[in-house]
Amino acid sequence: MLPKIQGQAVGRKENLASQQIVEDHLKNILKKQENQNYKAWKTPYAPKNPHSPFGDFPKEYIPKEKANKQKVNEPVHETSQNALITNKYQGTHQGTGGRTSSQLLKKEEYKPAPPKAGAYDQRTITVSDFRRYYDRGDLPIKVDHQGSVNRIIWKISPEQLDYHHYLPIFFDGLREKMDPYRFLAILGTYGLLESGGNKILPVIPQLIIPIKTNLNTRDPSIMEVQLKVLQKLVLSGEMVGEALVPYYRQLLPIMNLYKNNNQNLGDKIEYNQRKRVIIGDLIQETLELFEQTGGEDAYINIKYMIPTYESCILN
Numbered sequence: 001m002l003p004k005i006q007g008q009a010v011g012r013k014e015n016l017a018s019q020q021i022v023e024d025h026l027k028n029i030l031k032k033q034e035n036q037n038y039k040a041w042k043t044p045y046a047p048k049n050p051h052s053p054f055g056d057f058p059k060e061y062i063p064k065e066k067a068n069k070q071k072v073n074e075p076v077h078e079t080s081q082n083a084l085i086t087n088k089y090q091g092t093h094q095g096t097g098g099r100t101s102s103q104l105l106k107k108e109e110y111k112p113a114p115p116k117a118g119a120y121d122q123r124t125i126t127v128s129d130f131r132r133y134y135d136r137g138d139l140p141i142k143v144d145h146q147g148s149v150n151r152i153i154w155k156i157s158p159e160q161l162d163y164h165h166y167l168p169i170f171f172d173g174l175r176e177k178m179d180p181y182r183f184l185a186i187l188g189t190y191g192l193l194e195s196g197g198n199k200i201l202p203v204i205p206q207l208i209i210p211i212k213t214n215l216n217t218r219d220p221s222i223m224e225v226q227l228k229v230l231q232k233l234v235l236s237g238e239m240v241g242e243a244l245v246p247y248y249r250q251l252l253p254i255m256n257l258y259k260n261n262n263q264n265l266g267d268k269i270e271y272n273q274r275k276r277v278i279i280g281d282l283i284q285e286t287l288e289l290f291e292q293t294g295g296e297d298a299y300i301n302i303k304y305m306i307p308t309y310e311s312c313i314l315n
Contacts, residue, residue, distance in 0.1 A: 016228060017186040018149055019275065020221070021179065041178040045219065047127040119257060122218050130173025131181050139169070141188050143180050152187045158195040163203050167192055171210040174229060175222045189229055193236040200236055204243040207233075208250055215254040220279060223258070227282040234293045241293025245301055248290075252305035255283045259306060288312045 024040050031038040040046075051057045133139050140155040170192060173185030193200065214226040234241040244251070262280035263270055276282065287309055291298045299311050 015149065015187075016190070016225060017183045020182060020186070020225070023221075023275075023277075040221070043122075043177075045122050045124050045217070046177050047125055047131075120218060123216060125175055125177070125217050125219065125222075126213070128172045128176055128181070128185075130169050130185050131176060133169055134173075134181060134184065139166075139184075139188075141184055143184065150183065152184060152191065154191070158192050161192070163192065163196060163199040164206065167196070167200070167203050168206045168210055171207050171229070172213070174210070174225050175214045175217055175219075177219075177221070186225060186229075190232065193229075193232050196236060198237065200233070201239055201243055204240065204247075208247045212250050212254075215251070218254075220277075223254075223279055224277050224282060227279075227286050228276070230286055231289055234289050241290060241298070242295045244290065245294050245298055248301045248305055252302065255287065256306045256308075259283050259287075259308065 024038070027040075028038040130139075140161070142153050142155070144151040144153045167189075170185055170189045173181055174189065176182040176185055211226060211230065214222055217223070234244065258279045260280055261283075262278060270278070272278065273281065287302055287306065291302060291312060294301075299314070302309050303311075
């Protein structure tokens, strides 16, 4: 008999999309104190919008000023004025001392340090299918700007949608960092999971690739959103947790990498934990939900992929 799932932290009502917008504004305010400007999508890893609705301009039509900015300027070394002095005995040589000899040992050549593995480095974020479908107007969703908090409006009831087509698209949009794509993808995913019922279980195999792609970006904000959606997914219907067990080999390696990603503050308090944005704690909550909803074989499969995980049922 499995214990009752403790879903207090998971089941409470929270507007994850609005929370992401507030976090971006807060980071922008803090960056302005350092005379900097923070934009979540202005990173070398975020996908770039095309030049026009019809795609990028050909290279020959790009203005020369913008084309030259993309080139990396080589460093210009200063030339010593003394190197141009002509010595009547030795001729012209580069340097100030001419030809000299020394008994000192030759200075060792510079050897660069061995490269880092980069396991925790962020990866380039590819453009999601959600952005492409939304720009074409193929998604039955739009933003409702009434009131103090933005909401979403469904043009068609979620119960009438084809989950095999729309649910993977919304999951793919969870890695967006620019609004309104991020806002619509998060709230749209939550809306589909709340209204899905028995339609969610047959779509599980199509959700594995978007989930794996989002986690492998190694971007903390994207991983945070994806982990919370995973918790919502396993609680959205019966047998969903058991249907995810065969795909633990695709989903759990990145969790094993970040499982201990917590801040060691000693006896201090991490006030950021109220926002549930600490990756290590989110991974622990997600693994416990996987074990509680995954049936008898869930724990042994989690233990195989994450050896440091301890059961919340057997212990």
